[in-house]
Each structure stands twice: as structure tokens, then as C-alpha cells.
Amino acid sequence: MPRTDPEGHGPVRFGPPLPEDGLPVLPELTAVLAAAAARADAEPVGGGPALLRAACDYWERRGLATGAERVAAGPGAPALLLALTAALGGDVLVPRPCAAWWAPYARLLRRPVFHVATPAECGGVPDPYALLETVRRVRAEGGDPRLLVLSVADDPTATVAPPEALHACVEAAAGEGLHLVSDETWRDTLHAPRDTVQLSPAEMLPDRVTVVTDLAGALLPPGWPAAVARFPAGDAGTGLHARVLDILTALGARIAGPVAAPAAYALGEPLPVTARVAAAVRLHARMAEALHGVLVRAGILSLPPQAGRHVYADLAPLRSALTAHGVGDAQELEDFLAVRLGMPAPGGHRFGDELGALRVRLATGPLLGRTDDERAECLTSPAPLELPHVQRALSHVKSVFDDLRDDAQRWEPPR
Numbered sequence: 001m002p003r004t005d006p007e008g009h010g011p012v013r014f015g016p017p018l019p020e021d022g023l024p025v026l027p028e029l030t031a032v033l034a035a036a037a038a039r040a041d042a043e044p045v046g047g048g049p050a051l052l053r054a055a056c057d058y059w060e061r062r063g064l065a066t067g068a069e070r071v072a073a074g075p076g077a078p079a080l081l082l083a084l085t086a087a088l089g090g091d092v093l094v095p096r097p098c099a100a101w102w103a104p105y106a107r108l109l110r111r112p113v114f115h116v117a118t119p120a121e122c123g124g125v126p127d128p129y130a131l132l133e134t135v136r137r138v139r140a141e142g143g144d145p146r147l148l149v150l151s152v153a154d155d156p157t158a159t160v161a162p163p164e165a166l167h168a169c170v171e172a173a174a175g176e177g178l179h180l181v182s183d184e185t186w187r188d189t190l191h192a193p194r195d196t197v198q199l200s201p202a203e204m205l206p207d208r209v210t211v212v213t214d215l216a217g218a219l220l221p222p223g224w225p226a227a228v229a230r231f232p233a234g235d236a237g238t239g240l241h242a243r244v245l246d247i248l249t250a251l252g253a254r255i256a257g258p259v260a261a262p263a264a265y266a267l268g269e270p271l272p273v274t275a276r277v278a279a280a281v282r283l284h285a286r287m288a289e290a291l292h293g294v295l296v297r298a299g300i301l302s303l304p305p306q307a308g309r310h311v312y313a314d315l316a317p318l319r320s321a322l323t324a325h326g327v328g329d330a331q332e333l334e335d336f337l338a339v340r341l342g343m344p345a346p347g348g349h350r351f352g353d354e355l356g357a358l359r360v361r362l363a364t365g366p367l368l369g370r371t372d373d374e375r376a377e378c379l380t381s382p383a384p385l386e387l388p389h390v391q392r393a394l395s396h397v398k399s400v401f402d403d404l405r406d407d408a409q410r411w412e413p414p415r
């Protein structure tokens with residue numbers, strides 16, 4: 001992954017992309033795309049009837065009744081969030097850490113962004129007391145907080161917010177009159193869906209929550225940009241939907257016609273799609289568990305991953321060893337680990353954490369192999385962790401972190 005600022009450690013303007021699944025494209029999706037390849041036009045702004053109907057059905061299967069007049073589609077979640085931020089106005093609140101792509105779009109609009117601490121047990125949603133204090137402070141300083149962006153299934157921490165934590169956050173946000181944007185890109189990637197309770201803020205606060213889902217989370221390859229947004233009911237939601245469509249029109253932000261066909265197909269969740277999603281989630285859950293185990297055994301702090309294709313790690317316990325290697329902040333840690341591991345290791349500063357904190361997000365996709373054949377073998381193997389190329393990848397990661405742990409122990413001052 002290239003540096004965003006090669007001339008030192010200036011402001012990070014662009015974050016890393018979503019963690020990819022690293023798997024070959026589902027053949028049925030390829031066939032749908034190929035059948036639509038002759039289509040020269042784009043979708044209407046906000047999406048055509050077939051795509052919107054598929055999105056409505058997708059949410060209704062998840063307990064969120066939705067009409068087509070409350071849905072908009074765009075070429076990726078960033079375009080939808082940019083339009084929502086512009087339409088809502090005011091200052092923006094996000095948890096710390098948060099998805100790397102949230103804050104840049106507010107800054108692009110010259111909207112102040114305020115990071116709010118998260119509970120100890122999860123990321124993605126602000127601690128309610130920290131949220132109230134931040135809102136109070138911003139208003140006291142003349143600010144105008146209006147929008148809170150959150151995620152129950154989180155990038156970068158790979159955690160799922162417990163219902164009680166989500167409820168407390170939503171209640172605090174509602175009391176302050178904030179509009180919520182719930183990024184639900186990773187909602188279909190729960191590692192243990194039968195044991196994990198996942199709720200949408202739209203179920204708790206239906207008149208003040210807009211849901212955004214990027215299909216690159218579970219349903220489409222990231223190179224086929226498509227995302228959908230579900231707006232609140234009532235006059236406020238209708239007005240917001242209209243303003244967002246105006247902004248998407250001004251931006252020319254339409255889904256490419258050929259991409260709309262596999263997007264609608266995937267949102268319909270036919271058997272080939274649901275089977276692939278389930279298999280991919282199981283595979284990445286195993287990889288994430290193994291990677292998390294490697295990190296914890298090396299003395300690194302990391303919450304157990306519950307969703308997605310990534311792990312978030314805090315290397316503060318190994319600071320002494322890293323200092324000896326010339327690593328003193330997250331950018332230097334990113335550079336150091338990218339070389340040592342041979343895979344991207346975006347630092348926590350890209351997700352809103354302090355530059356001095358030694359945190360990184362590690363993706364599981366690079367562990368699946370270097371060729372399509374190796375990655376496909378992981379998907380079909382009953383024991384992917386026992387495949388030789390996976391064992392080599394995990395062994396290499398283990399050796400890098402074990403060496404740092406051993407160095408930290410060797411250089412630890414005597415007590």
C-alpha cells in the first residue's frame with residue numbers, strides 16, 4: 001500500500017481501502033455482469049427500479065420494512081456518505097477509531113469532525129457519556145453538531161457492539177437531536193451469527209437513522225462499486241432523500257449500468273450468493289481467529305474479532321522493541337510492518353487514532369495465498385489452516401511478532 005504522504009508524517013488525507021476477501025469472483029456474478037456488459041447507459045440517479053426493489057427486499061429480510069421511495073443507490077458508500085454529509089450540514093461526530101473513509105468526506109466539505117471515545121468492549125459506537133460531553137463542548141465553543149456516523153459491525157476493530165452499548169449510544173444521540181448514519185457494510189460478515197446479537201440503530205430510532213451498506217462488504221467485489229442507503233420514514237426522511245438525490249445528480253454519481261445487474265442479483269440473495277457469503281465468512285473467521293491468537297501470544301493487545309476480514313492490534317506492549325528499530329509512531333509502524341510482513345498494515349492514525357499510538361489493522365485476505373488457485377483452495381478446503389501456503393503465511397507473521405516480543409523482553413529494564 002503506497003504512503004499517502006511520502007514527504008514525512010503530514011496529515012493523512014486518504015485511508016486504505018476496505019479489506020478485500022482475496023477470493024475469485026463468484027461465477028454466477030460474472031455471468032450476470034457479462035450478460036449486462038452491452039448496456040451502455042448508467043443507472044438513473046439513485047438507482048433503477050430493479051435495484052431499488054432488490055434493496056428493499058434485502059432490508060425487509062432483516063426486519064426493516066422499506067419502500068422504494070426511501071432508498072437510494074450510488075457508486076460506493078463514500079459517494080452516499082458525502083451526499084448525506086452535505087445534505088445534513090453541521091459538524092460531524094465519529095467514534096475513535098472509525099472507518100478510514102468517513103472523516104475525509106466531511107473535511108472535503110470543510111465540516112469539522114470530532115472523534116469520540118468508544119466503550120472498552122467494542123468499537124464502532126461512541127461511549128454515551130463521552131458523546132454527551134463532546135456535544136456539550138462543541139456547542140459551548142460555537143459548533144453545530146448534527147451528524148453521528150457509527151457502525152455496529154465495525155471497521156477497523158472487527159467488533160460488534162452489544163445491544164446495550166448501542167442502545168445507550170442511540171439514546172444519547174437522540175436526546176441531543178443528532179441524525180445517525182449507520183454504516184452496515186459488515187453486517188453480513190458475523191463470524192458467529194448464531195451467537196452474536198446484532199441490531200441496527202434504525203430499529204431503535206427509525207425516524208432519525210439513515211442506513212448505508214456498501215456491497216463490497218459481503219456481496220460484490222470491491223472493483224464493482226455499488227452501495228445502497230435506506231432513509232428514515234416521515235417528512236424529514238423524504239426531504240433528506242430528495243436532497244441527497246440532488247447532490248448525487250450534481251456529482252454525476254450513478255452506478256454503471258453493467259454493475260447494477262450483479263448488484264441487484266446479489267441483493268436478491270439467491271442460493272449461489274448466500275452459499276459463497278457463508279463460505280467466505282467462515283474462512284475469514286478462521287483466519288482472523290488464528291491471526292488474533294498469534295498477536296495475543298506475542299503480548300499484543302487486541303479485541304477478539306467478531307466480523308469482517310481484519311484484526312485491529314495495539315502494539316504498545318512492544319514499544320521498547322519497536323523504538324530500537326526506529327519505530328515511534330503509527331506511520332513508522334505501518335512502514336516497518338509492511339516490509340516485515342510483506343502485506344499492508346495500515347496504521348491506526350488512518351482510522352482516527354492518535355499518531356503516537358502503535359496500532360494497526362491487519363487484513364486476513366493476504367493469508368489466503370498469492371494465486372487464484374491457492375485462494376480458491378482455501379475456500380473449498382475443510383481445514384484451510386492446515387494448507388501449506390496458509391501455514392507458511394501464518395508462520396511468517398508469527399515469527400515477526402514473536403521476534404518483537406522477545407526483543408521487548410530482552411530489553412525490559414530489571415525490576
